[in-house]
Amino acid sequence: MSVNSLHYHYDVPGDDFTRAGMASSAVKQTLKQLGLDPETVRKMSISLYEGEINMVIHAGGGEIDVDIDDEKIVAVLTDHGPGIENIELAMKEGWSTASEQVRGLGFGAGMGLPNMKKYSDDMKIDSKPGYGTIVTVVVKIAN
Amino acid sequence: MLIKDIQKILDAELLVGKELLETEVHTACGSDMMSDVLAFVKDQAVLITGLLNQQAIRTAAMMDMVCVVFVRGKHPDDDIIEVARENGIAVMTTTQRMFTACGMLYEAGLNGGLATK
Secondary structure, three states: OOOOOEEEEEEEEOOOHHHOOHHHHHHHHHHHHOOOOHHHHHHHHHHHHHHHHHHHHHHOEEEEEEEEOOOEEEEEEEEOOOOOOOHHHHOOOOOOOOOHHHHOOOOOOOOHHHHHHHHOOEEEEEEEOOOEEEEEEEEEOOO | OEHHHHHHHOOOEEEEOHHHOOOEOOEEEEOOOHHHHHHHEOOOOEEEEOOOOHHHHHHHHHOOOOEEEEOOOOOOOHHHHHHHHHHOOEEEEOOOOHHHHHHHHHHOOOEOOOEOO
């Protein structure tokens, strides 16, 4: 693949859980069309999907920006939700503040952020309670 | 095993993905918790679930799965089927319960595959 730099922007509505994941699906489709190897596509898609679900569950939606160059895919997930009180705790597998209702929908097992870390090559969380959260995930493109 | 074998073994109703019936699959996982599917599954081709919403299909799509089986007689609505169609996933529904459906498929040769590290 040879691209200098591609940028994609997605608005994630926060009012409809059933539709969550549309941005991640669109990104996955784009990455496949660019001819990236399946493992790279999978890693980015899963990270992004978990992030998108988190945005809808916890923050009332947000925005996703994806930048792709020859070496890496960088996704920045920005929301204006309640923020994360304790990032260390939020990264712990099994720890979740999700409601019973969300668990009934198949999420909220406390695996979202740990999964994003697991499937990405680099991950950064900037969060301030009361202001929102910015999660950046990077997946390197395998040559 | 082919997807059409799954349909036969579970006496399932195929709702979308007729063109995928001859697709060969080797591994499956059963779960109602999509977070766990995303965390612990690798290279499995079939998702057996009782979770009836679009996220079951989207999760399968993210994991490159090709078939979703809804158990306990759950019947997805048109929106769910449409998401499956867009993502090239065969969907079927069976009246079998989760444990029994998994057992029948396992006995017939479908296995759990490898867990992620």
